[in-house]
Amino acid sequence: MAEDKMNKSPQSFPMNGGDGRYSYTKNSSYQRGVVDATKEMINLAISQKLDIKHPSPNSFRIADLGCSVGPNTFISVQNIVEAVELKYQSQGLNSHIPEFEVFFIDQAANDFNTLFTSLPPNRRYFGRRCTGFFYGRLFSKASLHFVHSSYSIHWLSKVPKEVVDENSTAWNKGRINYTNAPNEVFEAYFAQYTKDMESFLYHRAEELVCGGLMVLVIQGRPNGTLHSQATPNMLFDLVGSSLMDMAKMSVKPKVDSFNLPIYTMSPRELEAVCRENGQFTVERMEQLPRVVGHSTATRAQSCTLHIRAAMERLLKEHFGHEILDELFDRYCKKLEEHSFIFDTGKGINIFALLKRKETD
Template sequence: MNAGEGAHSYVRNSSYQSGVVDVAKPIIEEEIATKLDINTLQNRFCIADFGCSTGYNSFPAIEIITQAINKKYKSPENTSKTLEFYVFFNDVITNDFNTLFTSLPPHINYHAAAVPGHFHGRLLPEYSLHFAYSSWSLQWLSALPEAVADVGSPAWNKGEILYTRDRKLVCDAYLDQFEKDIGLFLESRTVEMVSGGLMVLLVPAVPDFWNPESEYTVTWDISYLLGSCLVDMAKKGRFSEAKVDSFNLPYYFPTPEQLKAILSKNQSFTIERFEIRDNPGKHTLASVNARAAFLRAVNERLVTDHFGSEIIDELFELYMEKLEASPVFLNPDNDKTIVILVVLKRKLI
């Protein structure tokens, strides 16, 4: 994610992702009220957000969670109880935690800490975490599936930058990696979470079927439009075609069926809820500029690390031209990207 608070920053270009917290609010409140089931002798609650970026979309979620826990554990008979909240903001080690800290809302009711590192591995002490949250982050893979960049493999993803439905082997390689990564994420949280603790996951996803003639998803937008811009630039000689062949984006948006199958394999959590929602944030990207800024904030570092920073402005100018010429992508109602809201509960040990 782009750092800081400038024109291309994640902070100023993450409205697409931010709407999901409103969708999740009543569910988080209800699940905490009815199912959070932990030993509260110490009056201490540890909450973690896995994939917090610079915090802009994280802070409202943390507020909802702490208020719901306060409501439950500070009942009218028990108003004197002071709950202590410790919130661990996690993202990769190069994340802009300075911006996160200086953006913390005033008068927060929790102690904040940053925990850098990949959320597929262990980050927190054993049996220390009461509530885990992750929004619009689990699509990130820990690594690219090797086969897609391997010229000798039948899953070689020549001329494309992300999986597309018409290349089944590429799709399968991405799905395998996604399954492995979700497995590692849950294994790590299994050790870190206390019995009876809750986990809320908001995972961007795609429906089993959508019509590419009249509809799209975020991943299709990236494969089809952004990918073809890179191919065009290679043809113009900006860089070699092999450079495009070796570039693949490290994220995967599952279908609901795929995600459910993966989650069901884990033995340490029960699936309390699994709900599919439309993404309300899509209506914030109705202009060419807004849609380009959203994609740039998320992908800029990956693109410039591979192609160099000198190509980025041209790439997104070209992208905007193509977007303008593709009216299907400019109507937010055609965006069939969905969000899966999952609530997991750590089984009693």
Template sequence: MVEMASIAMPRTPRYRYKTATGFHLIKSLKKREIIDVAKEVAKEAIIEKLDVGVLNSPKTFRIADLGCSVGPNTFAAVENIIEAVKSKYQSQGLNSKIPEFQVFFNDHVSNDFNLLFASLPQDKQYYAAGSPGSFYGRVFPEASLHIVHSSTSLHWLSGVPKEIVDKDSPAWNKGKVHYASSGDQVIQAYKAQYESDMEKFLQARAHEIVYGGLMLLILPFHPSGIHPSQSATNLSLDLIGYSLMDLAKKGRVNEEKVDSFNIPLYLTTPQEFEAVVESNGGFSIERMEILTRSEFINGIDGHQIATHWRAGMEGLIKKHFGEDIIDELFDLYAKKADEILIPAIVKSAEQQVSLFAVLKRKAN
């Protein structure tokens, strides 16, 4: 066991922390590296924790990837899982009982599933299906899944906390678009929304996953003991707000429009994550891995970061402000990223981490 300085270890741990090497910046500028880093720990977790006897050797082994987007990362993650499940069967001398695989790709109905399925690997080892809908509710039939995977999606909330857009609320988030540098009331409103969403997520999965089935989750997290405003990841979100306020000062957007715009995204701490899992009661935490990078992302600049955030946020911003300001907004963002964010990322390099969690569905 390697004790992580940024994480307060529980007195009687029921899971292990390890270190690995990867890159992270919210969705990750290089999300594939996170999946590749997680490959070995995921394989080890499946071989250790998946009990094929409890699963009664199904003829069809069903996997769901939640928040799949349009690939190719989802395909890489699925292939990793299938190879690990096959290894589990082979390690127990059950080669003849290796099942067929069916994979469900899930994301919001607005996701481009046509693009996703047009890029399916020709040599895939599974039958593919799309399952549109929010994973904060039921998506699949009762006890129909054996493994659920989700990578860098669970930090997106189901919506913005209502209090932060209410002018009469002490949590009104005037002039800000995120919680990190706001008051305690705003932070608590975001946390409460996260806890509510995660309870819905876990409750839905408790119905859908067979007893003994696994969830493999990769999620951005915020180390305990550090104020959200000190996180370089959160600062990258604040810069969107700063850039919007600059446009408001120029008269390009209405300041009230900025006041009513907030990003529905929350970085949990390991302790908060553990608490919501325990409160739900449907899963045991089998293992938690820290995926962290050991060096700065070489050659990154403000333009690259702005391009990354534009890809992730353009839809939200267009819906609220229209598309006329998009180019100007992210040009401003790129300049601020070079001046403010890059130095902050270098300074807080060890804070850029992801959490890999393995949950097992409990029996009644």
């Protein structure tokens, strides 16, 4: 396992740590719903697609990319561990069930203290911390058996440099996202997405054993949907609109240099980069059932807390903490005014099951 400079992200976008009001721990119930929706799909994937080697490896290694601070990562890896155990048992290999090692991976700035102090006490695996940049290399060759990532790879490795360059035709003045922007801005974002995904798949192909599985759960948009109609982008645009409304507070010059490092992909775009990589077979790719968040707050309030938990540290680094309360107050009011987004916006969660091809 490597943790050299090549694996460090040039930019850092960790979720809010701790367990306070605006923490990711307290405001990731929607993502929890997505995790729950994948449980049976992961069980089926492991039952039907995982190659059981005999003799068994001494340890079965699982990596969760973008673990954040829990608790969703613990639920995901427990689902995987139980499914692998059941696979061995179904083949009469109870005595050959390997030990499990789970690598919780996120950026160095992630709140690993909160994560590891809340590890389930009765877990059936050894938990390991791994800091690094998952668009780069993290592990030695053929050392992982299962890779999982949920709600992480819609984040790009960085903001495309062209969109914050005043001398570029792709300068994204007055916006924080590529929707409703000139085509040059979109092209810069799409190029960064393509480059990042090519790197992601290349390195995961090196790290997975032949026959190993990778599950990706991704915030996306349906095939053929305009980016401006995708629910995530509509929500992000309201953050930008709220920032522009605060221009009178001297925020505007900083808005022109602030862009979100996020791309909302479609299943077709994901399939294209997988096909180009050529090291994986796409065993399953489909849209998850619609997830309904469980919250006593209004939809606008709940969404505001989720967005704040995910983006506060990024916004704070660029604008300072002084504007945050007013920004999200404005954002919540805009969500209430634009509540149609929750019903008419076109957003999906993509479930992709990839299998590492056998080498020649």
